[in-house]
Amino acid sequence: MMSQPYMFEKPLGLRDTLPQAQKEISRLEMIFQRELQRWGYDFIKTPALEYAETIGRASAIADNRLFKFLDAEGHPVVLRPDMTTPIARIAASSLREEPLPLRLAYTADLYRSQRKEGGHPSEFEQTGAELIGDATPYADVEVISLMMSLLEKSGLASVRLAVGHVGFVNAFFYDMVKDKAIVNHLRNLLYSKNDVGFHDYVATLHVTREVASLLNSFVDSRRMNNAETLQFLERLADTSSTPVHSYYQNITELIHLLKLDNLDAQIDLDITLVPHLSYYTGFVFQGFGGKLGFPVASGGRYDDLLAKFNRPCPATGFGIRLDRLMSAITMPAAEHEKKCAVIYDRENAGNAMRYAAEEREKGRSVVLQHAEGIDTLETFEQQFESVTYFLERTETEE
Numbered sequence: 001m002m003s004q005p006y007m008f009e010k011p012l013g014l015r016d017t018l019p020q021a022q023k024e025i026s027r028l029e030m031i032f033q034r035e036l037q038r039w040g041y042d043f044i045k046t047p048a049l050e051y052a053e054t055i056g057r058a059s060a061i062a063d064n065r066l067f068k069f070l071d072a073e074g075h076p077v078v079l080r081p082d083m084t085t086p087i088a089r090i091a092a093s094s095l096r097e098e099p100l101p102l103r104l105a106y107t108a109d110l111y112r113s114q115r116k117e118g119g120h121p122s123e124f125e126q127t128g129a130e131l132i133g134d135a136t137p138y139a140d141v142e143v144i145s146l147m148m149s150l151l152e153k154s155g156l157a158s159v160r161l162a163v164g165h166v167g168f169v170n171a172f173f174y175d176m177v178k179d180k181a182i183v184n185h186l187r188n189l190l191y192s193k194n195d196v197g198f199h200d201y202v203a204t205l206h207v208t209r210e211v212a213s214l215l216n217s218f219v220d221s222r223r224m225n226n227a228e229t230l231q232f233l234e235r236l237a238d239t240s241s242t243p244v245h246s247y248y249q250n251i252t253e254l255i256h257l258l259k260l261d262n263l264d265a266q267i268d269l270d271i272t273l274v275p276h277l278s279y280y281t282g283f284v285f286q287g288f289g290g291k292l293g294f295p296v297a298s299g300g301r302y303d304d305l306l307a308k309f310n311r312p313c314p315a316t317g318f319g320i321r322l323d324r325l326m327s328a329i330t331m332p333a334a335e336h337e338k339k340c341a342v343i344y345d346r347e348n349a350g351n352a353m354r355y356a357a358e359e360r361e362k363g364r365s366v367v368l369q370h371a372e373g374i375d376t377l378e379t380f381e382q383q384f385e386s387v388t389y390f391l392e393r394t395e396t397e398e
Contacts, residue, residue: 013114013122041105046086052076059085079111092309100133130317141257156289164273168247190274222272290328339365341384348390
């Protein structure tokens with residue numbers, strides 16, 4: 001008999017989550033929910049489907065990465081590609097009359113289409129938080145500190161954070177070249193960490209030797225330590241326009257506050273850090289840990305996003321990718337949950353059900369199984385810490 005096409009296959013980028021992995025996900029979710037609530041964040045939930053003309057356009061996710069289709073009324077809709085944009089919609093509508101700042105949290109599945117199989121998921125779960133309505137650096141420190149706390153409580157080893165500032169990058173580059181198209185190209189080269197391509201591109205620009213030297217020094221600064229980076233930024237700020245100098249002061253203030261929060265030893269100041277999402281306007285950061293070479297979490301300030309929903313408002317937040325976090329955590333050896341089994345027959349069904357209910361109330365995990373539904377008794381029994389029998393009007397325990 002031939003099997004149906006794709007009977008055991010899944011659409012591109014989609015995965016099954018098996019019991020042991022799902023237990024670990026549930027453990028992380030509980031840790032995160034408890035910690036976020038302790039910090040005063042309220043959980044919310046948004047629809048998986050959003051209108052393409054609002055969330056799809058404002059999300060900053062490339063159009064070819066969106067799952068797009070028509071709803072029953074013919075309106076273009078998308079599966080939510082991120083949570084920051086739906087939360088901005090809520091803050092500008094349902095929560096518009098709530099006092100600021102808002103502290104909101106979520107755990108949700110996100111969807112981004114993949115064009116070819118490369119190990120990247122099309123669906124992934126993310127936990128995050130958004131602090132809306134506070135423009136001060138104290139808000140940036142809060143979300144950074146909160147994200148670090150969640151990563152450490154998850155069991156992730158050697159937690160570190162890379163911190164940059166998109167506003168400084170944009171202002172400095174524009175000061176140097178006075179052309180937004182060139183600025184965008186330089187940003188893209190930073191995002192892809194193509195240092196060779198950056199130097200080659202600078203060599204093609206019609207700029208002075210001094211400007212070219214500053215641009216090349218900028219991309220090379222990613223190899224500096226924090227003290228050297230701050231000295232370098234101070235030198236750039238002293239010779240640049242007011243916005244660059246203002247952003248430099250923001251950076252020094254953030255570093256000072258992170259020292260007060262005892263986080264400075266875990267921070268790598270990387271002014272070349274540029275995220276792929278275009279709505280970020282200020283500080284951006286990425287969380288690393290374990291032996292994973294790519295970030296398990298990221299976030300930043302997005303002060304212009306809520307204006308797209310007619311509520312101009314500063315905001316900052318982060319998201320933690322649970323699939324990446326699980327890859328970075330040293331997982332304990334798989335072990336079966338300590339379950340008990342109750343095997344019964346028709347005559348003893350009532351007694352077996354009452355016994356199982358009593359044991360569950362005591363906090364034990366109990367499987368209630370009729371004897372006739374078991375395929376191989378010996379194999380079935382091996383799954384459990386203990387087995388209690390209600391058979392032929394007798395009760396025994398093994």
